[in-house]
Amino acid sequence: MNYPNLKDAKIRSDKEVETIMVSNIKSDVFKDKKFYIRTYGCQMNVHDSEEIKAILTNLGFTETSNYEEADLIAINTCAIRENAHDKVFGFLGRIKHLKRENPNLIVCVGGCMPELESVTNMLKEKYPFVNIVFGTHNINDLGQMILDYTDKQDIEVYSIEGDIYENIEYNRDSKYTAWVNIMYGCDKFCTYCIVPFTRGKERSRRMEDIINEVKELKNAGYKEVTLLGQNVNAYGKDLKLNYNFANLLENVAKTGIARIRFVTSHPWDFTNEMINTIARYSNIMPHIHLPLQSGSSKILRLMGRRYTKEEYLALYHRIKTCIPRASITTDIIVGFPNESDEDFRETLRVVNECQFDGAFTFIYSPREGTPAARIKDTIPLEVKEKRLQELNELVNDYSLKANQKYLGKIVKVLVIDKSEKGEDKVCGYTETMKLVNIEGAVEDMGKIIDVEITDAKSFSLDGKKVVFVNN
Ligand code: SF4
Structure with missing residues (x-):
């Protein structure tokens, strides 16, 4: 048994990141058995689920889309917002009777939520029918955990800085577009975000391993790769090998794969070199997801975002000048503690200036263990909801206008x-x-x-x- 610990999860040391070659267990122990997987959260989780599917397939399982007929149910969870958390526990409540009816059913819960002490304690105390609990750092152990499965709940969650895993197999959801991890973790510690705790420190895969993966995907007929990281622009900083995300993008472009995308970018690390590289290669797609989070410099400071409204706008305009056809989408949080009406108006003014192609908008959701969760939240929920509605009307209006520019083209x-x-x-x-x-x-x-x-x-x-x- 290994339990998470948020204090350990935020440690950043000089410990060298190890590259570990994953050994993919193959067995037919679960031949003719079915698995069902449910995924919550970001693209990173979606891609992790492709790894989980490969692990399960390698044990003999086949996938079903009906959890009621499954012999194993895996839930890959997200800890970013309260509603994802509620949905996971809601789903566990719905499948509890299946375990009663079929004691051999194996229930696995993994991903970001078990990285939180409170969640793992809750799974232990209130959901003993969950057989296997694993975190983000040991997905590759899942196969062995299933083979070793007993009736006793097995909790293996590590609060560590993390390593790099190679030789991972994936059951990819698409035959044409593929996710490619280029780095893991995050060191930004935005005050509202739990990711640096759940995913460990920023650590980059070596460029040659990424390029080889892209070449293999291209040879297998894939048309598009999306380079994936919590903050892709920080790529390479930890490697100290004298290459960065712009160099990686350029080398991926030179593989000749038809389309390259990347998510997610933090405005703070977005260099002119990156912008020029995107502009230079026709197979790097002109779409940039550039999270704004707030248009108020005061709130951005409280969020620990490391840029001001003015710096964001300057970057936005630099991108639009160098890549005029670029579409830019964003994320915006409303109702962060201490967001005044004027702060919110500033966000609306930035939206009016940028006229984003699209925006994911959210009401701030405090996350246990983050610094922002300790700030007194004085904004009533109905004010937050009103702000969200006003913001959504504006961003939807600009999305429509951006889309209308395509008519007849x-x-x-x-x-x-x-x-x-x-x-x-x-x-x-x-x-x-x-x-x-x-x-x-x-x-x-x-x-x-x-x-x-x-x-x-x-x-x-x-x-x-x-x-x-x-x-
Ligand atoms: S950059 Fe900030 S918001 Fe994004 S994952 Fe890192 S800490 Fe979270």
């Missing part, structure tokens, strides 16, 4: 899936990360095609495939 779309908008439709993304529902392209799965945009909504575009006829 022909754009390149990578077709990735069937569309929810009808059996004869497929969907995909423009270079600028706009979702398009497309007519006349059911044969084009996995291809980059020309699409004429016929309608624009706040969150998606409609279009039809264009076929150019040679004379």
Whole structure:
């Protein structure tokens, strides 16, 4: 048994990061058994679930989308906001009876939430039917934990700075687009954020390992990779090998893979070298997710974001000047403790100036163990809700306006899936990360095609495939 400890989780030492080669256990012990996995949270968690799926498949399981028929249920959790936390416990409440009916059912809870002491204690005391509890640092141990599974609850959660794992296998959700981890953890310690505690210190994979993975994906037919990290712009700083994220982007671009994206960028580390690299390579997609969080420098200081409103705006305009076609999306938190009405108005003014292509907006949610959770929160919930509603109306308005600029234009779309908008439709993304529902392209799965945009909504575009006829 290993329990988490938030004090240990925030330690940052000079300890050298080890690169550990994962040994992928193969067994048919669970042949003919089914697993169900539920994932909450960010892209990092989605990608971690692809690793969990590979671990389970390697043990003989096959995936089911119906948890009621599963022999193993895995929940990959998120600790960022209260509602994700509530959803996990809500789901555990819903599956409790399944364990009563089938004592052989294996229930696993992993990811960010067990990294919090209070959650692990709660799982121990109130959810003893959860068999296996693991954290973000030992996903690769899950296979062995399942093989060793007994009726007793097994809790293995480590509060460590973390290492780098190579040779990981993934059951990727898509055959055309792939996540590629370039780094793990975060050292920014924004005052509201639990990630530096749950994911450990910033540690980068070596460039050659990333490039090899991208080349393998390209050879396997993948058209797009998204380079993944909590703060990708900090890539390479810990390696002290004289290369940075701009160098990595350039080398990934030189592999010739059709499309490259990256998430997430912290405005503080976003260099001109990066902007120039994105501008120079046509296979680096002109979409940048640039979290603002607040338009008030006072609130940004309280959030520990390391930039002012003016610095954010200067960066925004530098990007738009160098890459005029870039779409920029953002994250905004409303109702951070001490956010006055004037602070909120400042956020609206920044939104009016930037006219973002899209924004994820949230009401501030205090997270146990973070410095912000200790600041007295005096803003009534109804004020926060009103602010969120006003902000959403504004950002949706700008999303619609940004999308309307595409009307009548022909754009390149990578077709990735069937569309929810009808059996004869497929969907995909423009270079600028706009979702398009497309007519006349059911044969084009996995291809980059020309699409004429016929309608624009706040969150998606409609279009039809264009076929150019040679004379
Ligand atoms: S940069 Fe800030 S918000 Fe993003 S993961 Fe790190 S601490 Fe959290």
